[in-house]
Structures are given as C-alpha cells and as structure tokens.
Amino acid sequence: MELTGAEIIIECLKAEDVDYVFGYPGGAVLHIYDAFHKQDDVKHILVRHEQGATHAADGYARSTGKPGVVLVTSGPGATNAVTGIATAYMDSIPMIVITGQVPKPLIGNDAFQEVDSVGITRPIVKHNFLIEDVKDIARVFKQAFFVATTGRPGPVVIDIPKDITAHKVDFKYPEEINMRSYNPTSKGHPGQIKRAVDIVLGAERPMIYTGGGVILGNGSEQLRKFTKKLGYPITQTLMGLGAFPATDRQSLGMLGMHGTYEANMGMHHCDVMIAIGARFDDRVTGNLEKFCPDATIIHVDVDPASISKNVRVDVPIVGEVVQVLDNFNKALEQTDRTPNAAALEKWWNQIDEWRSQDCLKYDRDSETIKPQFVIEKMYEVTKGEAFVTSDVGQHQMYAAQYYGFDEPRRWINSGGLGTMGFGLPSAMGVQLAHPDDLVMCVTGESSIQMCIQELATCTQYGLPLKIINLNNGYMGMVRQWQEFFYDKRYSNSHMDVQPDFSKLAEAYGHVGLKIEKSVDVVPALEEAIVQKDRLVFLDFITDQEENVYPMIPAGAGMNEMILV
Amino acid sequence: MRHIISILLENESGALSRVAGLFSARAYNIESLTVAPTDDSTLSRMTIVTSGTEEIIEQINKQLNKLVDVVKLNDLTQDAHIERELMLIKVQATNEARDEVKRLVEIFRGRIIDVTDTTYTIEITGNGEKLDAFVEALSAITIHEVVRSGLLGISRGDRVLS
Numbered sequence: 057m058e059l060t061g062a063e064i065i066i067e068c069l070k071a072e073d074v075d076y077v078f079g080y081p082g083g084a085v086l087h088i089y090d091a092f093h094k095q096d097d098v099k100h101i102l103v104r105h106e107q108g109a110t111h112a113a114d115g116y117a118r119s120t121g122k123p124g125v126v127l128v129t130s131g132p133g134a135t136n137a138v139t140g141i142a143t144a145y146m147d148s149i150p151m152i153v154i155t156g157q158v159p160k161p162l163i164g165n166d167a168f169q170e171v172d173s174v175g176i177t178r179p180i181v182k183h184n185f186l187i188e189d190v191k192d193i194a195r196v197f198k199q200a201f202f203v204a205t206t207g208r209p210g211p212v213v214i215d216i217p218k219d220i221t222a223h224k225v226d227f228k229y230p231e232e233i234n235m236r237s238y239n240p241t242s243k244g245h246p247g248q249i250k251r252a253v254d255i256v257l258g259a260e261r262p263m264i265y266t267g268g269g270v271i272l273g274n275g276s277e278q279l280r281k282f283t284k285k286l287g288y289p290i291t292q293t294l295m296g297l298g299a300f301p302a303t304d305r306q307s308l309g310m311l312g313m314h315g316t317y318e319a320n321m322g323m324h325h326c327d328v329m330i331a332i333g334a335r336f337d338d339r340v341t342g343n344l345e346k347f348c349p350d351a352t353i354i355h356v357d358v359d360p361a362s363i364s365k366n367v368r369v370d371v372p373i374v375g376e377v378v379q380v381l382d383n384f385n386k387a388l389e390q391t392d393r394t395p396n397a398a399a400l401e402k403w404w405n406q407i408d409e410w411r412s413q414d415c416l417k418y419d420r421d422s423e424t425i426k427p428q429f430v431i432e433k434m435y436e437v438t439k440g441e442a443f444v445t446s447d448v449g450q451h452q453m454y455a456a457q458y459y460g461f462d463e464p465r466r467w468i469n470s471g472g473l474g475t476m477g478f479g480l481p482s483a484m485g486v487q488l489a490h491p492d493d494l495v496m497c498v499t500g501e502s503s504i505q506m507c508i509q510e511l512a513t514c515t516q517y518g519l520p521l522k523i524i525n526l527n528n529g530y531m532g533m534v535r536q537w538q539e540f541f542y543d544k545r546y547s548n549s550h551m552d553v554q555p556d557f558s559k560l561a562e563a564y565g566h567v568g569l570k571i572e573k574s575v576d577v578v579p580a581l582e583e584a585i586v587q588k589d590r591l592v593f594l595d596f597i598t599d600q601e602e603n604v605y606p607m608i609p610a611g612a613g614m615n616e617m618i619l620v
Numbered sequence: 621m622r623h624i625i626s627i628l629l630e631n632e633s634g635a636l637s638r639v640a641g642l643f644s645a646r647a648y649n650i651e652s653l654t655v656a657p658t659d660d661s662t663l664s665r666m667t668i669v670t671s672g673t674e675e676i677i678e679q680i681n682k683q684l685n686k687l688v689d690v691v692k693l694n695d696l697t698q699d700a701h702i703e704r705e706l707m708l709i710k711v712q713a714t715n716e717a718r719d720e721v722k723r724l725v726e727i728f729r730g731r732i733i734d735v736t737d738t739t740y741t742i743e744i745t746g747n748g749e750k751l752d753a754f755v756e757a758l759s760a761i762t763i764h765e766v767v768r769s770g771l772l773g774i775s776r777g778d779r780v781l782s
C-alpha cells in the first residue's frame with residue numbers, strides 16, 4: 057500500500073518497537089505531526105524545549121537500554137537539540153533524532169528555518185543521514201536504529217526535508233540490513249583472552265576498573281561473577297556505578313578526581329589492572345605521567361579507538377563485554393590455577409588501611425544541612441532502590457559518592473559532556489519508562505534553572521518525580537575551584553537571585569517544600585515519597601561553603617589526593 | 621613520521637566532510653588529501669598524507685575505521701608501495717630560458733603540454749621529492765603557477781585494497 061513519507065516514519069517507529077517519541081512541532085515536521093495525530097501506537101511526549109526532548113529520550117535510553125527517539129523541527133528546533141545530542145554522544149547513548157528540514161528544492165537557499173543540520177551535528181553523532189527520496193526512508197530508519205544500538209552505541213540524526221514527508225511510495229520495512237562499511241560485531245581474540253587470564257591469575261596487587269561500557273553492554277551479571285570468583289578489589293567510574301554493587305565489600309567505590317582514597321591509591325599501586333568498558337578519561341587518570349606506574353594493563357572495550365588512546369595498554373582485547381567476560385569466566389572455571397591468596401591478603405590489608413581513612417567523612421551532626429547528609433538520608437529512605445538522575449556540579453559528585461548503587465541503569469548522569477540541565481528532563485524519560493518506580497532528580501539551584509520549563513511537561517503527563525534541590529546558593533563546583541585556585545574570588549558564581557522554588561513548583565501544579573534544618577531532612581524525604589502521585593520539589597537550603605572531597609587537583613597523580 | 625593512508629569509502633555526499641571533519645576536530649595533521657570515484661562508482665578512493673607519532677597514527681587509523689562511510693583502509697607506508705603526484709607548472713619561457721627549461725623538463729622526464737611566445741606549461745609526475753627537486757631546479761626561472769594533485773599511492777605486488 058502506498059503511504060506518505062510521514063506515515064512511513066510512524067510505521068518504521070512501530071517496527072522498531074518505539075513506544076515514546078519526545079518532541080516539539082514546527083513547520084518542517086507538520087506532516088509528521090499530522091501522521092502522529094492519526095494513530096496511538098507511538099505516544100508523543102510534548103516537551104517545553106527541544107533540549108528537554110533529547111535529555112528525556114536519553115534518560116529513557118539509559119534506564120532501559122533501548123534507543124530514545126526525538127522529533128524536532130528544522131532550524132531552531134535542530135539547534136536546540138544539539139546540546140542533548142552531544143550529551144548522548146559523549147556517553148555513547150543510543151538515540152535517534154529526527155530533524156525536519158526545509159523542502160528539498162529550497163535546501164541551500166537560506167530558506168526560512170534552514171540550517172545544515174547534518175553539518176552541525178556531524179562531529180557529535182555516531183552517524184547521520186539526509187533523506188533525499190521517500191523511497192529511502194525505510195532503509196535509512198533500519199540502518200539508523202542498527203547503527204545507534206550496536207557496537208559502541210551513539211546518537212544518529214535523520215534529517216528529512218518536508219516535501220519528502222508528503223511524497224508517497226509503497227512501504228515495506230527491510231528485514232535485513234546490508235552495510236558493507238559498518239560491521240560492529242567483534243569477538244575478543246582467544247589468544248589475548250588466554251594471555252589476559254594468565255596475567256590476572258598471577259597478580260599480586262590487582263585492580264578491576266570498570267566503566268559505562270559494562271552498563272551499556274549489559275555485562276553487569278558477568279562482571280559480578282568474574283569479580284566474585286577472583287575476590288579482587290573493584291572500582292567503577294562515574295559512568296559505571298551500579299554494574300557491581302556498591303554495598304559489596306569488594307567495591308572500593310568510584311575512582312578519579314572525586315573518587316575514594318582507597319580506589320585511587322589502589323589504582324596507583326596496583327601491579328595488574330583489568331580495565332573493562334572504561335576509557336581512561338582525564339577525570340579518572342589525573343596526570344598521565346604519574347598514572348599507575350607499576351601496572352600491567354589489560355583493556356577490554358568494544359571500541360578499538362578507546363584502547364591505547366590515552367594510556368598504552370599491554371593486553372588489548374576488542375570485543376563485547378558480555379562475550380569477553382563470559383570467556384574470562386569460562387577460563388577461570390577450567391583452570392586449576394587460583395589467585396595468589398597470600399599476596400591478595402596482604403593487598404586487602406593495605407586497602408583496608410587506606411579505607412580506614414574514611415575519606416567521605418563529614419560533619420554528620422551539623423545543624424545547617426550538609427548536602428552529603430541529604431543524599432545519605434535519601435539512600436536510607438529509599439533503601440537504595442530509586443532511579444537517580446542528576447545535573448552537573450557538586451551535587452552530582454555527592455550523589456555518586458553517597459548513594460550506593462547496587463544495580464545498573466539506576467544512576468543516570470551526564471558524565472562526558474557534563475551538561476547542566478540534564479537532570480530534570482532525563483528523569484522524565486526514566487519515569488515514563490518505569491512508571492511504577494521511584495525516580496529522583498538530584499540537582500542544584502543553578503542547574504535546575506537550565507531546563508526548569510520541563511516542570512510543565514511533568515504536569516501534563518503526571519510524572520511524579522522527586523526533585524532534590526541541593527540549594528547552596530552558588531554554582532558550587534565553580535565556587536570550589538575559585539576557592540582553591542583563585543583565592544576565593546567568586547567571580548559570577550553566586551546565585552543570589554533565585555526564584556522561590558517551592559512556590560515555582562506550586563505554580564506548575566506540583567508540591568513544593570523548603571527545608572532549612574537537618575532535623576527536617578528525613579521527614580521531608582518521607583513526605584515526598586508518601587505523595588506517590590505528585591511531583592514533589594524539595595528545596596534543601598544547604599551549607600554554602602561545603603566542598604567535594606577528596607580531590608585530585610589538576611596535574612596531580614592519583615596518589616596525591618587532597619583529603620578533608 | 622609521514623604516513624600515507626589509503627581509504628575506500630562510500631561515494632556519498634558528506635563522506636569527504638566526515639573524513640576532513642575528523643582530522644580538524646581531533647587536530648590531526650593533513651599534508652594532502654585526494655579523492656575520486658573508483659571503477660565501482662559507488663566507492664571513492666582517498667589518499668591522505670599525514671604525520672604524527674606512532675600513537676597518533678594508530679588513533680587516526682582507528683578513528684577513520686570508525687566512520688560509518690569508511691569501507692576499508694590501509695596504511696601504505698607499512699609496506700612496499702608506490703607514490704605518485706602530478707604537477708602542472710607554468711613558467712616564463714623567453715630568450716635563453718626557453719632552452720634551459722626544455723632541458724630540465726627532459727632531465728626530469730616531464731612534458732611541455734602548452735606553449736605560448738612567452739610561457740611553457742609543463743606536466744610532470746613522480747613522488748613528492750622529485751617534484752620539489754624540479755621546482756628547485758627552476759629557481760632561476762620565473763614561475764607563474766604551480767598546481768599539484770596531492771599524493772596518490774598504491775601497494776606494490778599483489779596486495780589490493782578492496
């Protein structure tokens with residue numbers, strides 16, 4: 057049967073099992089919106105800004121593993137989506153972004169609302185397409201979903217001129233995919249895997265260092281088995297939290313700039329490092345010249361370009377984490393060799409000594425609310441079972457440090473790009489994907505204002521988020537750097553002019569509470585949870601001068617942390 | 621070190637800018653870049669001359685391979701290979717220079733492909749050094765215009781990129 061381009065787009069989304077599209081209409085996508093109106097298989101979530109649409113789709117993707125889908129108009133619609141596309145790109149999140157384009161005959165004429173969307177997004181997508189013929193829509197969608205979700209995932213933009221969405225052609229969704237230039241499946245090399253297992257079993261001071269790749273590759277179960285079998289310490293990056301349970305004794309917590317003392321010291325002194333789905337980001341390694349001087353490094357990653365990019369590795373293994381870890385686990389079962397128990401005991405003693413520094417201690421008896429206290433109590437009240445999204449700043453680090461994630465895909469944050477404004481809209485995507493779960497957004501008074509308009513989207517769709525605003529009256533992370541490195545010259549980092557957030561929340565139809573004393577923290581959190589069907593905005597007025605500790609200052613090695 | 625990377629890529633609008641964009645975004649060096657369709661019109665063959673440390677060259681190869689439009693690539697400099705570049709050069713050819721230029725063209729196995737009362741236009745092929753040497757040899761002559769194709773490369777023997 058002949059369908060219009062717009063109808064074909066809907067059919068493609070159905071064929072890909074898309075349940076939600078996050079979007080905002082405009083001239084170039086009116087045919088597509090009309091097609092949306094005539095069906096209700098694919099639900100459209102109307103955001104209040106296109107950045108919100110991308111972050112919402114992103115949160116949906118991170119919490120489910122399925123690609124998030126976005127629909128925006130040409131010109132400003134597309135440019136507003138850019139921040140969210142870059143955010144997804146930096147964290148390798150599968151996403152499909154459909155951008156309207158001016159009619160094909162007008163392209164290049166500086167037409168109304170024309171921008172070169174393919175050109176603008178090229179450096180921040182895994183791939184992008186400009187559709188030039190209605191016949192190509194089905195094939196391009198098939199390829200786009202395939203590219204976005206396989207190998208190292210990432211966002212894919214599909215730019216569609218308006219006239220093409222009105223043209224008609226017979227629709228058939230391709231069953232097979234044929235891309236000679238894209239072959240993402242890779243199996244770890246058996247010889248390298250054997251070599252790696254030998255080195256792993258010979259280790260005296262081993263460290264397992266894992267990142268977001270384990271979560272993206274759904275390798276949490278295999279990682280647990282591997283780590284438990286060996287009894288080795290494990291540290292996870294900001295993006296990797298939850299792949300291995302934070303409450304397990306073998307977990308040393310997060311590593312890196314604001315990682316734990318024991319994790320960073322453990323990394324620095326290890327003799328064998330097993331890096332899995334992590335990319336040796338500069339926020340993790342500190343000064344590369346001082347990085348892990350004694351370590352033999354094994355690196356497993358699905359993306360060959362991540363291997364030996366920043367740090368030379370000794371045993372590179374390119375492959376899907378699940379497959380490689382399965383092979384590791386099999387090899388460990390089949391061999392008679394066991395880890396070096398005596399060396400391991402010594403190593404754990406050393407680690408426990410570092411641990412006894414209690415690097416995350418803070419004044420728990422403070423009357424003024426400490427931000428760490430709010431997160432700790434949030435963890436207790438929710439029994440660690442909430443989905444937690446965050447914005448960017450000190451509050452993000454506190455959430456990562458003090459909310460112990462035991463499961464993957466529960467901790468949703470913008471690690472690579474560090475996008476303020478991510479927290480609220482991404483929480484919307486998480487809540488839509490998990491309607492019966494508790495979804496909390498940890499934010500700061502500055503970050504929340506970057507996408508605050510999405511409070512209206514929450515009202516429209518009845519999304520009962522719990523917003524934990526750690527209101528220190530500053531761009532805290534900026535202020536901290538100014539305190540440490542610019543002699544407390546707080547240039548433009550003071551957020552002294554603020555809306556009354558609880559009233560603002562009420563204006564949008566939500567519940568708002570302002571909390572100013574430590575004793576009121578737990579009751580407020582409990583109240584928010586009791587209000588099961590309402591969005592509750594908790595505005596915690598916290599200690600203005602609190603800093604995130606411990607810290608590796610710029611240029612220092614992982615063994616040179618500043619402690620409290 | 622200098623490397624010559626030969627790439628087969630989809631002959632699609634945008635493929636060239638993906639490659640060029642990768643080099644500028646990651647601050648890799650491009651000395652020359654040539655591209656044209658092959659006997660299979662759906663494919664283009666590109667030759668890039670670049671330079672960098674071994675680590676950077678490894679990254680360039682990996683990052684290029686990641687581009688969805690790139691079908692295959694090969695670092696020609698790792699094995700025996702042939703390099704060729706074409707140069708068109710227009711020089712002042714009056715009085716005794718007319719003979720002098722002709723002699724040099726012969727020595728360098730070039731050809732004079734266009735002649736006026738006052739100028740010669742010369743075609744010459746070879747590797748980059750030969751072309752540089754030719755320009756150098758012309759130092760006493762007035763050069764009006766130099767057009768170079770950028771380097772083309774192919775492996776020696778029966779190795780093929782396909």
Ligand SMILES: Cc1ncc(C[n+]2csc(CCOP(=O)(O)OP(=O)(O)O)c2C)c(N)n1
Nearest residue numbers: 449450451476500501502503530531532533
């Ligand atoms: C869009 C964007 N602009 C600027 C920054 C730089 N930046 C990083 S953290 C931060 C301050 C965040 O303040 P707030 O949301 O109040 O969080 P706090 O650090 O106080 O917890 C800023 C401005 C950023 N990450 N993102």
Ligand SMILES: [Mg+2]
Nearest residue numbers: 500501530532
């Ligand atoms: Mg703040």
